[in-house]
Amino acid sequence: MKDRNKKAFIKGIYEYATSLKLSAFKLDLESVINEANTTDLSYEEIIYTLLQKEYDYRQEQMRKSRIRIANFPYKKYLEDLDVNELPKDGREKLKILSTLNFIPEGQNIILSGNSGTGKTHIAIGLGIKACLAGYKVLFTTVPLFITQLKELRSSKSLRGFQSKLEKYDLVILDEFGYISSDKEGAELLFTNLSIRTGRKSTIITTNLSFDRWGEVFTDPVMAAAMTDRLTYKSYMIDMNGESYRMKETKQWLKESEKQTC
Numbered sequence: 311m312k313d314r315n316k317k318a319f320i321k322g323i324y325e326y327a328t329s330l331k332l333s334a335f336k337l338d339l340e341s342v343i344n345e346a347n348t349t350d351l352s353y354e355e356i357i358y359t360l361l362q363k364e365y366d367y368r369q370e371q372m373r374k375s376r377i378r379i380a381n382f383p384y385k386k387y388l389e390d391l392d393v394n395e396l397p398k399d400g401r402e403k404l405k406i407l408s409t410l411n412f413i414p415e416g417q418n419i420i421l422s423g424n425s426g427t428g429k430t431h432i433a434i435g436l437g438i439k440a441c442l443a444g445y446k447v448l449f450t451t452v453p454l455f456i457t458q459l460k461e462l463r464s465s466k467s468l469r470g471f472q473s474k475l476e477k478y479d480l481v482i483l484d485e486f487g488y489i490s491s492d493k494e495g496a497e498l499l500f501t502n503l504s505i506r507t508g509r510k511s512t513i514i515t516t517n518l519s520f521d522r523w524g525e526v527f528t529d530p531v532m533a534a535a536m537t538d539r540l541t542y543k544s545y546m547i548d549m550n551g552e553s554y555r556m557k558e559t560k561q562w563l564k565e566s567e568k569q570t571c
Contacts, residue, residue, distance in 0.1 A: 334367030335360050376441040382449045388435035396428050397551035407436060407545065412511055413445055413479050418544040419513045422520075426553030429515040433482050436513065445479035452486045452499070459498040472505060480511045487518035487526050496527035500536050507539050514540060 320343070327336035338360060346356050377385075388408055393401055400421070407419060419436070421429040437447045450458070462468040475481070491499070506512055518526065520541070524533040 332364050335364040338363045372444075373442050376444075376446065377438060380437060380441055380447040380449050382434050382437060384434070385438060386431045386434040388432070388439060391428065391431060391435065395554065397423060397549050399548040400428060400432065403545060403547055404432065407432070408439065410436070410440055410443055410445070412545065413440060416506075416509045416511055416543065418511060418540055418542070419547065420540060420544055421513070421515045421547045421549050422518065423547075423549030423551065424553065425517055427549045427551045428554060429549050430484055432547075433484060433513045433515050437480060437482050440480050446477065447480045447482065448475075448478045449482040449484070451484045451488075453489045453491075455483060456491055456495040456499055459502060460494065463498065472502060475502060476505055476510065478510065480513065481506065482513045482515075484515045486514050486516040487523065490526050493527075493529060493532075496529060496532045496536070500532060500539070503536070504539055507542055512540070 320339070323339060324336055326332075327339065342351075342356055342359050342363075345351060351359070388404070391404075393404060396404065412419060419433075421432060423429060434449065437449055440447050459468065459471075462471050503512060520537050523537055524530045527533050527536070
């Protein structure tokens with residue numbers, strides 16, 4: 311009789327766990343009960359263990375969800391960086407940036423320098439670390455972002471997006487300056503970045519020095535205003551140096567030559 315009641319209770323627990331979407335609770339139920347039978351766990355310990363497993367599972371799912379929603383083009387972690395190969399300024403400031411203290415302070419990061427020196431890698435690495443720490447992150451390229459803003463304005467849904475943009479703890483705008491923008495694009499970018507100034511963090515990667523930002527927008531007044539807003543409370547990192555990709559290509563060529571000899 312006792313065994314039948316026990317099976318009925320366990321079946322009922324599974325059904326409630328399924329209905330309440332307690333995935334980890336349900337998955338670990340049998341193993342925890344078996345452990346309780348062999349180690350004489352108390353009822354409190356059983357409940358605590360199952361709820362802890364459910365909590366850990368949900369936290370992990372939330373971390374994965376934040377990374378997915380951030381829309382990174384690929385996953386790059388700070389741990390994968392060869393710090394010694396970074397340009398001097400990036401190497402010296404990476405330790406400070408990796409604390410993520412710039413996010414609650416609403417500070418910006420501008421990574422400027424030639425292609426292939428690790429700007430996007432650092433930006434994505436900081437973004438993923440922020441997601442894992444519980445921050446809400448958005449990644450996009452500047453050309454794509456401007457195109458999106460234009461489309462939203464045309465469909466009269468820009469205001470809703472602006473409210474959403476304000477809520478991101480960190481926005482990463484990659485490839486600033488790779489493609490020139492018209493006046494409308496410059497104004498939209500300026501307006502929407504201004505919403506975040508001093509309150510929320512933005513990371514910009516660019517291959518242009520500040521004195522060349524006018525080349526992107528063709529309007530010197532707009533370029534000056536954009537520079538002023540973005541550099542406010544910012545970490546400005548000089549990422550000029552030898553390209554990672556160039557180094558890898560040279561190494562690959564050397565290895566290829568050895569194999570053919």
